[in-house]
Amino acid sequence: MTGFWSRFRRRRLAMIGLIVVALVVALAVAAPYLYPQSPWKMVQRPFLPPFANAMVPLGTDTLGRNVASGLAHGAQVSLLIGIVSTLVALAVGVPIGAIAGYFGGLVDDLLMRFTEFFQTVPSFALAIVLVAIFQPSLVSVVVAIGVVGWPPVARLVRGEVLAQRRREYVEAAILAGQSHFTIITRQILPNVVSPIVVLASLMVATAILLESSLSFLGLGDPSVMSWGYMIGAARTVVRQAWWLSFFPGVAILITVLAINLVGEGLAEALDPRSSRDHH
Amino acid sequence: MQTLWFLSSRLAKGILVVLAIVVLDFFLIHLAPGDPAAVMAGESGATDEIFLQQLRVKFGLDKPLLTQLGLYLWGVVRLDLGYSYRQQMPVFDLVMDRLPATLILTGAAFVFSLVIGVAMGAWAAANKGRPLDRLITTVSLIFYATPLFWMALMSVLVFSVWLDWLPGFGFEEVGGHENFLERVLDVSRHLVLPAVTLGLFFTAVYVRMTRSSMIETARMDFVKTARAKGLTERVILRRHVLRNAVLPVVTLAGLQAGQMVGGAVMTETVFAWPGIGRLMYEALLQRDYNLLLGVFLVSAAMVVVFNILTDWVYRLVDPRIEVAV
Numbered sequence: 001m002t003g004f005w006s007r008f009r010r011r012r013l014a015m016i017g018l019i020v021v022a023l024v025v026a027l028a029v030a031a032p033y034l035y036p037q038s039p040w041k042m043v044q045r046p047f048l049p050p051f052a053n054a055m056v057p058l059g060t061d062t063l064g065r066n067v068a069s070g071l072a073h074g075a076q077v078s079l080l081i082g083i084v085s086t087l088v089a090l091a092v093g094v095p096i097g098a099i100a101g102y103f104g105g106l107v108d109d110l111l112m113r114f115t116e117f118f119q120t121v122p123s124f125a126l127a128i129v130l131v132a133i134f135q136p137s138l139v140s141v142v143v144a145i146g147v148v149g150w151p152p153v154a155r156l157v158r159g160e161v162l163a164q165r166r167r168e169y170v171e172a173a174i175l176a177g178q179s180h181f182t183i184i185t186r187q188i189l190p191n192v193v194s195p196i197v198v199l200a201s202l203m204v205a206t207a208i209l210l211e212s213s214l215s216f217l218g219l220g221d222p223s224v225m226s227w228g229y230m231i232g233a234a235r236t237v238v239r240q241a242w243w244l245s246f247f248p249g250v251a252i253l254i255t256v257l258a259i260n261l262v263g264e265g266l267a268e269a270l271d272p273r274s275s276r277d278h279h
Numbered sequence: 280m281q282t283l284w285f286l287s288s289r290l291a292k293g294i295l296v297v298l299a300i301v302v303l304d305f306f307l308i309h310l311a312p313g314d315p316a317a318v319m320a321g322e323s324g325a326t327d328e329i330f331l332q333q334l335r336v337k338f339g340l341d342k343p344l345l346t347q348l349g350l351y352l353w354g355v356v357r358l359d360l361g362y363s364y365r366q367q368m369p370v371f372d373l374v375m376d377r378l379p380a381t382l383i384l385t386g387a388a389f390v391f392s393l394v395i396g397v398a399m400g401a402w403a404a405a406n407k408g409r410p411l412d413r414l415i416t417t418v419s420l421i422f423y424a425t426p427l428f429w430m431a432l433m434s435v436l437v438f439s440v441w442l443d444w445l446p447g448f449g450f451e452e453v454g455g456h457e458n459f460l461e462r463v464l465d466v467s468r469h470l471v472l473p474a475v476t477l478g479l480f481f482t483a484v485y486v487r488m489t490r491s492s493m494i495e496t497a498r499m500d501f502v503k504t505a506r507a508k509g510l511t512e513r514v515i516l517r518r519h520v521l522r523n524a525v526l527p528v529v530t531l532a533g534l535q536a537g538q539m540v541g542g543a544v545m546t547e548t549v550f551a552w553p554g555i556g557r558l559m560y561e562a563l564l565q566r567d568y569n570l571l572l573g574v575f576l577v578s579a580a581m582v583v584v585f586n587i588l589t590d591w592v593y594r595l596v597d598p599r600i601e602v603a604v
Contacts, residue, residue, distance in 0.1 A: 117299055122540040125559065134311060209426055249426060253425050253426065
């Protein structure tokens with residue numbers, strides 16, 4: 001673990017990414033203290049440009065709401081949905097991939113056809129349909145992103161489990177009379193955690209992009225302030241008030257970029273062999 | 280003969296996938312909270328009891344679930360995706376009306392991203408470790424993290440509103456064109472911003488893929504052989520490395536077709552591009568679920584067709600497959 005940290009620390013971009021992610025997390029946690037008022041509340045006259053008033057540093061929107069407060073509260077939703085929907089995707093993808101890779105044969109065939117099907121279906125369109133039909137809410141958004149996100153997890157886990165399946169320690173465990181469930185969860189999965197962690201970290205970034213796209217289209221939870229919603233609501237007035245869509249977009253861009261950098265840093269630090277490629 | 284066999288087996292598989300999507304559509308309608316007839320009618324029909332009754336009869340909503348599935352499938356087979364009460368047109372006709380605009384947009388974005396992506400990726404790989412490589416890699420990382428709809432909005436703001444270089448709205452100018460060529464030029468001008476914004480995300484993906492694939496290929500033995508033969512680095516890169524490195528990128532590009540559809544929804548919404556993505560957004564706004572599912576079904580079928588085409592192109596490009604079969 002110390003080896004991992006020293007390898008990770010040596011990657012400058014990954015460290016910058018980690019610091020930015022920490023700042024976004026801090027912003028999300030501090031939002032209720034920084035801006036105790038609801039971000040939906042009107043605080044000033046509408047269309048106040050940024051940097052004009054210290055109380056509302058990033059200006060106000062079409063209804064006089066504080067853009068800075070919206071950004072802070074939006075960070076909560078982005079991170080929450082990014083993380084929870086990734087957990088949902090893992091909860092679906094890991095068992096399917098593990099079972100397919102462990103048992104092989106017909107089970108593997110069936111599960112992989114099922115996975116391929118979900119990979120063929122246009123994922124964003126499916127997410128739109130799911131959220132629209134089940135009505136926009138935090139739960140439906142998380143489920144929709146999880147449903148379109150699990151196939152890569154399943155494929156990755158299947159491949160890794162398949163490779164481990166032939167190793168001697170698995171045969172030893174079978175001979176020792178351990179159950180399949182125990183072998184998969186106690187013996188094999190701990191050995192394939194690294195690539196799953198890397199994929200999961202990159203999926204959080206994708207999930208944040210997906211959530212913002214859904215909110216932009218008006219498919220976010222109507223009671224929660226989010227970055228995508230802010231841009232969507234400001235879309236029609238982009239000519240008059242550029243800052244309303246500019247700042248939330250920058251927030252999404254920076255957050256997603258930072259998480260991707262951390263993910264790539266993790267990939268390199270967890271797999272020492274790959275470090276050769278970069279020197 | 281082999282090609283025919285290959286295409287028909289892939290086609291059969293594709294039809295199965297489309298059927299599965301129809302079944303998925305069907306269950307979505309039934310899993311949704313509330314009366315399936317009301318779901319199909321969308322908000323428009325919710326107050327119109329006669330229309331709801333018509334739907335119940337048509338789809339046998341009082342009959343067992345399997346019969347209903349049969350009726351639904353039978354409708355899809357006859358290209359009957361239902362009727363959009365909001366738009367006063369059959370769903371299938373609406374989608375077909377809008378399909379050409381989407382094909383133009385996604386086609387242009389696809390070609391743009393593949394050409395630029397492979398070129399930039401190859402350029403970066405040829406300059407591995409130098410500042411140029413770092414610049415290309417960083418820029419593509421940024422585009423990879425940029426929300427598509429935001430990039431679309433910002434490009435309208437900068438290139439259309441502020442600089443007034445290109446139109447940022449619609450498919451063509453209203454009010455006739457002198458001749459066909461003029462119309463083509465007009466549509467092309469309208470196409471630039473949407474196609475480039477839609478393409479940039481994918482460009483970023485192809486840059487990264489091409490770069491790593493080139494670096495990987497450059498380590499292979501046949502490259503050492505080429506070098507030993509005394510070929511110049513330029514020739515080795517172009518003729519040997521790039522050719523082999525591009526194959527996985529083509530495969531990936533084919534698999535991205537589904538993502539392209541999602542991107543089209545965002546791009547067409549922002550640029551008021553009259554394609555099926557925009558139609559999907561309109562259906563969302565009007566809660567016209569039947570239309571929404573219809574667009575979803577057609578776009579999924581489109582992706583299936585595109586995947587088959589990619590497989591076929593891959594076989595044409597890769598000589599090894601011909602030998603293996």
